[in-house]
Amino acid sequence: MILLVALSLFFSAESFAGDTKGQGGDILVCKRADRTTYESFDLYERYNYRLSLAFGETTTSEEIVEKVLSRLMSLDPQRYCLYKKYLESFSRESEYIETEIEPINDEGLPIIPHHCKLQQAAIQTILPDSAGIKYRFYRPAVEQLNELHRTALFFHEFVYRDGLAHNTNGFKDSQEVRYFTAFLFSNQFQEVTQKRYSEMLRVVRLPVLENQCQ
Numbered sequence: 001m002i003l004l005v006a007l008s009l010f011f012s013a014e015s016f017a018g019d020t021k022g023q024g025g026d027i028l029v030c031k032r033a034d035r036t037t038y039e040s041f042d043l044y045e046r047y048n049y050r051l052s053l054a055f056g057e058t059t060t061s062e063e064i065v066e067k068v069l070s071r072l073m074s075l076d077p078q079r080y081c082l083y084k085k086y087l088e089s090f091s092r093e094s095e096y097i098e099t100e101i102e103p104i105n106d107e108g109l110p111i112i113p114h115h116c117k118l119q120q121a122a123i124q125t126i127l128p129d130s131a132g133i134k135y136r137f138y139r140p141a142v143e144q145l146n147e148l149h150r151t152a153l154f155f156h157e158f159v160y161r162d163g164l165a166h167n168t169n170g171f172k173d174s175q176e177v178r179y180f181t182a183f184l185f186s187n188q189f190q191e192v193t194q195k196r197y198s199e200m201l202r203v204v205r206l207p208v209l210e211n212q213c214q
Contacts, residue, residue: 040145046182064185093133122136122137
């Protein structure tokens with residue numbers, strides 16, 4: 001139900017306000033002779049990491065959130081509580097805009113098919129503005145995504161927010177954010193052992209959390 005509320009916000013965009021530069025998720029837009037496809041760049045990159053999706057293209061946001069958070073609760077209860085808080089505040093902290101978001105160019109050195117391009121679909125500012133808005137999404141791009149890829153875009157923002165708050169060294173680009181987001185949506189995440197999960201956190205430079213469930 002939390003994501004259902006968040007998705008309903010999609011139909012109530014306001015004008016863009018604030019100019020504090022942050023980080024945001026990308027959509028991969030691929031044009032072929034007969035059609036144009038749109039997908040979360042995080043999920044596209046799963047191929048680079050040999051990850052297989054745990055969800056089909058018609059899976060609903062509610063089903064995705066339930067499965068990801070359920071697994072996270074068993075592996076990492078403190079991060080589960082943190083992401084649940086992010087979800088609960090997501091609607092009031094988000095805004096959909098009609099103006100294109102300037103590319104942030106934080107992708108590192110991505111490999112993109114020649115018939116594709118990256119579209120900046122979201123930006124998250126370090127601090128919320130005076131209206132409490134922290135996330136902004138470019139509506140014309142986001143509305144092209146199905147629920148699977150749209151939910152991945154949302155989780156990209158949660159992973160980045162997590163790292164921003166708890167990774168004292170910061171991220172030099174968004175590669176670690178994209179990797180962990182893709183991992184959360186994978187079969188490998190559903191099957192990972194506690195030991196391998198802890199190793200994954202070290203790889204993406206996310207610390208063990210404390211005191212998030214109070």
